[in-house]
Amino acid sequence: MHRSNFITRLRVALAMAAAIAMPGAASADAQLDKMRAKVAAFIAEKMEKLGGSRVVYRVDTDGLREAVVAELRDDVYKTLREGRIAFSGLAIRDGRVEVNIPDAKGREQLTRKLASAAEGLPTHALAVTGSGDGLIRLAPTEAASAARLHELVDDCIAMIEQRLKDAGVTLASVQPEGTDRIRIFLPGMTEPERITAIFARKVKVSFRQVDLSMPAEQAQRGAPPDGTEVLLGIKDNKPYLVAKHSALDGDDISYAGPGFASGTKEPVASFRFNGRGTRRFAHITSENVGKPFAIVLDDKVVSAPEIREPITGGSGQISGNLTLEEANSIAMMLRAASLPGRLGLVEQQVVQPAAKP
Incomplete structure (x- = not known):
């Protein structure tokens, strides 16, 4: 295969890797992983020959935890209101949601509905504890927190790929590094600040x-x-x-x-x-x-x-x-x-x- 054609095909592959899988594509995630792996291997080869830029980002794990707990509080409030369950003191404390429900049946109803909503969703699994006086505490399990972090990293990678593509950067590799970092390789580019400027501000x-x-x-x-x-x-x-x-x-x-x-x-x-x-x-x-x-x-x-x-x-x-x-x-x-x-x-x-x- 002619070298320029190979590069063109890999550029197209990178553009495809930025797309979100359409409903009904059962093996979309596996295909996306394979596509990214091929792009990463090619980019590594180009980096050895041409040099370039290496950029590493860390996702905001603290912001993620705050957002997840705030979402949980909203879900608890909605469930309580829809179920007409008497409660007081709904608040976020020490990274958990606390609420006082005097009626034992009300507490059971809340936990049952939340568990039902989370069924089959590893990112929404909850740990629920009670003090015996009506106060219950809810928080994501460690496994759910890890799943949410993995999901966030995937979303960030997809966002980075799309924004690079929109900026005309078609030759790049965006890969996870550890649990909360993302590595970007850009062959032939000797001004990494051009790339970091793209992500310096949040989309409005x-x-x-x-x-x-x-x-x-x-x-x-x-x-x-x-x-x-x-x-x-x-x-x-x-x-x-x-x-x-x-x-x-x-x-x-x-x-x-x-x-x-x-x-x-x-x-x-x-x-x-x-x-x-x-x-x-x-x-x-x-x-x-x-x-x-x-x-x-x-x-x-x-x-x-x-x-x-x-x-x-x-x-x-x-x-x-x-x-x-x-x-x-x-x-x-x-x-x-x-x-x-x-x-x-x-x-x-x-x-x-x-x-x-």
């Missing part, structure tokens, strides 16, 4: 109300109303007059991924909110039926659908003549915005080519 996602008091084009030419600004569409540069204040942000997203619309089968980016986001989104959509609502990614409007009815299920879709690659890219940015904490830079260095024998 916001959900904002669209102002209909005046045409966006008029606001763009003159002065927009107080509390608003004009942002452009991510694909068509169409102006949108939106509120400066964000009604929801990326921290409220619990999941995002590409998929296909059920009716048209067109590519979409689907997302789902956490408990807090679900409640806020339900309130916002109930108050603004018939009005457009902008989804903004890094100050670019990716979609501004009209709210047709209250959305109480906590999920939505971004559509609008997207390619599958665009849907995947948008979903990855939404996931990046919801990742707990930030990537911490551990090391960046220039690697010299191996000496010739």
Whole structure:
């Protein structure tokens, strides 16, 4: 095989490795691992010949623990309210969720429902302890915490691959290192700070109300109303007059991924909110039926659908003549915005080519 063709195929392979597996692809994870292994082997060979940059990041394990416990508290609150279980003192203390439930049947009902929700989900297994006076404490098991960390590292790797691809960096290897670190090799690149600059800030996602008091084009030419600004569409540069204040942000997203619309089968980016986001989104959509609502990614409007009815299920879709690659890219940015904490830079260095024998 011609060398340039081989490099081209591996570049395509790296781009494919950044994609999220579509539903129904049973062996997608195994195929992705094999693809990454092939890319890593090729990149290692290129690093020996060309040298390049080595960058190591550490995921924010403290931020992950805080996010997981906060999510657990929201789940406990939702379960208690839906089950009409009397309680008091729901709080986070020492990395655990505490709640006082005087009625023994209420305590049993809570733990049973939480256990049922976690069934088959290793990342959601709980350790529950009680003091005998109605106070119970809940926390993720060690195995669940380890599974969550593994999941976070995988999400970060996918996000890094996608953002490198979006930045035009197609020749790179992104691999886990230990339990909480991620290693990036970039053959031929002698300025690692160019790469670290890409990840120096967190992706900013916001959900904002669209102002209909005046045409966006008029606001763009003159002065927009107080509390608003004009942002452009991510694909068509169409102006949108939106509120400066964000009604929801990326921290409220619990999941995002590409998929296909059920009716048209067109590519979409689907997302789902956490408990807090679900409640806020339900309130916002109930108050603004018939009005457009902008989804903004890094100050670019990716979609501004009209709210047709209250959305109480906590999920939505971004559509609008997207390619599958665009849907995947948008979903990855939404996931990046919801990742707990930030990537911490551990090391960046220039690697010299191996000496010739």
